[in-house]
Amino acid sequence: MEDSQSLRPKQAACLVCRRSKIKCDYSPHENKCKRCIQLDSECIRPTFHAGRQKGIKKYGDPTPAFSNRKRKGLDKALYQIEQAIKRARTGEQNSEDDKAIGNLQALLEGSRAARSTTASSHLRRGSSHFDSPDQPDISSDDDDELNNTPDSNTYMSLHHHNEENLAIDDAENPLQLLARASNLRLSPKPISGLSPKLPGPGPGRKNQHAEQADEDPEMQSFFTAVRLNFDVGDDIDPIVMGLVTEEEAESLFAFFHGNLAHTRWGLDPKIYTPSFTRSRSAFLCTSIMAASALFIPSADALSKRLSNHCKTLAHRVIAERHKSVEIVLAFMVNVPWMFPGQHSTDDETCWYVNMAATIAIDLSLHKLLIPMDFLGSGSQATLARGDCLDPRTALAMDGFGQIEPTSYLGQRLLRRRERCWIALFVLERGMSLARGRPYTVPVTRIIKDCDRWHRSSIADPMDGHLISMAVLRRDLDGLLNTVRALCDGSQGISTDGGLIAQSIESAIVRFFDSWQTEWGLSIGTGPQCRLPPYVEILVTHTRLSTYGAVINHPTAPMEVRQFFRTAGLSSAVTVMRAAIQGESQLQSIPNNTTIMVSFAACFALTLSAYATGSSMLAPSIRNLIEETAGVLERIGSATKHRNGLSTLYGKYLRHIVKKAATTGDGQSQANTHPGPAAPRSGQLGTPSSTAAASPPIKSMGPPMSQPPYVESQMWPGTLQLSSMSDDQIAEVLNQPGNEFDPAFSGLSWDDMNHFDWPSWPNLTDFGF
Template identity: 50%
Template sequence: MAPKSEPDTRDEERLAACFNCKKSKLKCVRPSGSSTCTRCTQRAIQCSAPLFHVGRHKGVKNKHSGLEKAVFQIEQALRRSHAGAIDQVQSAEQASELRYLLERSRELLNETHALPRRISTVNGLEHDQSSVSPQQSSISIGTSPSQSCSRDDSAVHSNKIEEDQLSLDDAENPLQLLARTSELLSSITPQVQGTGTTRPPSKFTPNRNTAGEGDDLQKFFGRFQARLDVAEDLDPIELGLITLPEAETLFAYFYENLAHTRWGIDPVIHTVEFVRSRSAFLLTSIAAASALFSPSMESLYKRLSNHRQKLASLVMAKRFKSVEIVLAFMVNIPWISAGEHWADDETSTYLSMALTIALDLSLNKIVLHSSTEPRSPRGDIIATSDCISARKALGIDGFLGVDPDSPRGLRLLRRRERTWLSLFVLERGVCLARGRNYVLPMSPLIENCDQWHVSELADRWDGSIVSVAVLRRDLANLISKVRSICDSYVNGNSELAVVDRVKSEITIFFDRWYQTWPVQIGDREQLSLPPYVEILASHTRLSLYSSVINHGTAPVGARHFFRAAGLSSALNVLRVAVQGEGQLRSMPNNTAIMISFAACFALRVSTVADGRGSSLAPSIRALIAETTDALERIGSTPIQRKGLSCLFAGQLRQILKYASRASETVPSLPEPNGDAPKTAPMYTDLPPAHIANHQGTIQMPVPASSLPVDYLLFSTMSNENQLDEAIHNTEIGLNAFWEDFQFQSADLDWMDWSTFGS
């Protein structure tokens, strides 16, 4: 007969579930004598488990709160630091700080609960196991809060997400762990004076007898909150730069005429009153942007732009941080004034400041409400470190008294996510236009934003934000896939197979996008996109071809396709710019840069066509001339605009003069020799008819008397299909010369304008 203590013995001998099974909340089955469970064996992954089973008393929620939670997490951090996990505590000084806070916490707990202390030694470190509650007595120092839950909890959903996030909050940030623990300690009246506890010396703190040391520490380690740039000497209304009615009028103008090109601001939340209480920088920036495009407001714009520049410098110097400051930097970037050189403007500075503040405010994290779980739409579990509770997010912004589930709370939280999505779109656009590597990190919010715009609280332009975010998010993967297909040619794949696969991947990618977004955000009857979204999509297609056009392993046929398709995309960008001029009056600098890039791309092709006497060259140059005129009109209207597009238009006009002179002196090139095929395949980009007719102002064409009979007026064509057909039917004979046609890759050395003037 088995002894009566057998159940207890079995309970003590129970093996703890491995960390992988605990994370998935599955039963961990480990064969007798095996150190690896069945599930980990099947998945061929490392199986590790606590040294002993961690359970809890039935009927008790095994959770920590308040100071007990802080004590537990400090013990975890110290244990990991002793075990050599430098990602938890990165220096001896930080470990010393944690030990001091731990001792102080224990003393406060002991005095509060009047319970005896029980010291155990684990890995050479002393750990307190004071039994402040029945559930704590069953928790070992070597376990995390998520490990302390029994298998029975797998079917129970937590009441609060904030409580569920006890899996060592802030473990990835030792400094933040110190700050939060210090805040908990400071909330309790010190009762440990004269207890004899000595604090080890540390470079982080001065002598304990120093006056005001506690206040300084509390200020340094205090809760992180937004720092607002609001004061009477900063407010443009208080300073008399504008009146309150003028501010209301300028805000209304912004939402009506500029919001379609500068996304991220919710007119329901960002009223004059709200913005004025949050950021003088944003208030001034929106007012200045509206005054920039409003006729007869030249003097007002000068006053506001000067004050805006002062506030930008002050924000950077004083380290003001808020969601509205991020939006202010974003509002200024599209129409920022040009410097003495094309690389001298403050775009990169403003963008880096916006990104830094956004990360400090955790705008990249998914907001979790009390009734939601950290899961993506695909069902994947999102790491806790990529999420933030709704209440904590509002607390960071300074809205401690706002209910996260109220309409106002939901809008305030959604404005955080909208700001991050808009910043992603802006940063990718700046990098594509200026040939720079991406800096803004890919986050779960970006990866799972496809349906973000489907909400009762959605703004008018939320769909446009998401459509371009998805397009630019997936572009990098498409470029990598196209390059990989070209690399397969070296491994023995046929040229025709490589070209077909490349065309298929690109066609599927853009077909899927164009079949989705015109229906959701555009004109459903004509299946057309908003003009600004359409021109961004055209830029993205051109960016794709410019990124792979000179790929070293691409076969000849693939290079023909890239260059012909790139020409079609470049001409389409110019066509959209000319036809949509009336709706692109607020054209951002990035768009002007990409239109100029398309013009230079097409101009390079026209120089090749010159040798064959093709009508393509004068047709391309006529379209570039129309685009140049449109850029100049956009950049100089109204008089205070002085936009960057004017400078690009002037340079393009000079380049056209050089190209025209060169074409008059270049002799006709000979026909291809007998070794080269006379009718090599000509690959063109043939997307579906996804772009509808445009109702726009067609600008002055080149005089008909100076044009050949077969001249093509590209600016009057209704869609990209007509462009492809026209290019394909002109028999331009570019195939024999494409091998010698080189164009700089996506690093955009094309902006070295001297290469065009030689």
């Protein structure tokens, strides 16, 4: 009987037995059950459906509120993997867990191999572009991997994989701590919420769980790390809008990389081609073309259209919160040739630089690119995790999650991030130095370790120039601290001011000579390794600012101030000479460099006004400033639509020179009254320790023979300083008869505004 019942197929109870709630008893060979035979009624049996199986968990095992038997499909697989990983961490794994983890690792390795194959095929295409000098474009139409928007899921998975094991104290701020906490993968919550003490699910509770499921992704997305937000689209693309054609875009990009890259560092010409730049940022694409159009005589209307579109895109970036490496570069590209505002301090230079710095820090451009596995091995124990970023995470953050960091293309894309931060550091320090503003971009580990960064097989030709200025601006703080310490230490009663001046001069000369020795061979030209005019102006202005800091320091002895006024005058003359001699290479001179040249002119004009009445120094300086003003005016009006800031500064220099010549004639009579001559503080470069006690120098005996370069003059009674060498300029400044007036000893830095010079060079912001 039991065998026959066990072999009988399972069938559902008939409708008659169901209504009577009795067992439906039937034989395999009968079409009706016993009840239906007795009632002589039709026996209707529906299709059989197996019910829920009983659980297979052993007695005593904890039963989760939402166990695995109620899951199916992908949810069930994910749950099994999650539970297996949890048990593996606690050492309670079993054979099923090992099998699940092994299957997961096999899937991941297969996916990684597929990504590597895709990246390798793309690398082969990209390498052919890099190796060909005629076509360095890495973003052709079939290279969809670079033009696609970033996959947020790829970035989030990589970001979680790299940061899930980081200590909490590595978080730099509370927002980063929240973002890191949001990456914790919690197990799914029960759907029904059943428990022995809770009621069963109802319609209201189902809706509540559905709303909670919708809210969790939104909350998790809110607290994740920063994501890119590209400023691209047909409504803002300059080519789609009809502002330029594709042929014009190619020509403008080639002009920028060939003629403007030496003054606006930061862009790799092999990466930033028109097609690649369009796919990343309309702001950068338009900015590059607008900058090129400024210097093309026939591009008047085109320049106006692109410049107006640039302003629109800049405000759109702020309003829409766009963020990318290319937007940082776009802000920097606009800074050098920005149109003047209604006032000398009314342009948007500082605003653009600060916006670029804000976005750059948000994108972690200031962090070292070091694999977290390498960092965790202990080989880089001196580096904090908060100062580092995994290269794979950086690429995924930029939208290149499919590119391998070790590939040729990956290395170039990572290097572009580092170059962007270094260029921003140099630009911001130069702007602050020219305008007397406090620094905002910090000296990070990238800047501290950048001395050999330009020595790479994939380096750009302009990387050496960029790093040379980064090193100079980085190490300048140490020099100023040394000068400050020497001045502060000279407050003793028996301190010899001449010795202090000699110590300070030795420190300054050693600093700049060391820099010249290191970088003159790398970026210099000719047998004498002459620096390019643009770099020479930046370096000499930095030296002039250092001398000005010494002059203005409140604890500097009088002998120190007197000596460095002569040294400062020499640096100011050298800045103007470099601008005059390098006019042909300074057609794209940036606005900040224009300010540096103009400040050097005002510095020299003010100091030369205190020379003795019989000296040719003052008229020679005025002659040099006239030449400098002409250079600035010609550069600022190279094209009729250039509207360069240098034109205004050139006119301004002519105005103050005329004013100085008028007032100088009246003051020269007062300066010739009998009185003791100003004590000389020593020759330029060789300060005398007994300068204060030396007797006045009088012009006695036969007149001294003038050097041969004095005979060729632009105007009678003046020296043509623009054609002299450094040694000749030093000889002129140290000649007897070129002493400063006694009233010069009381000159302070505030007197530099004597000729209405803007009060930007306020070195008190730098600790002086």
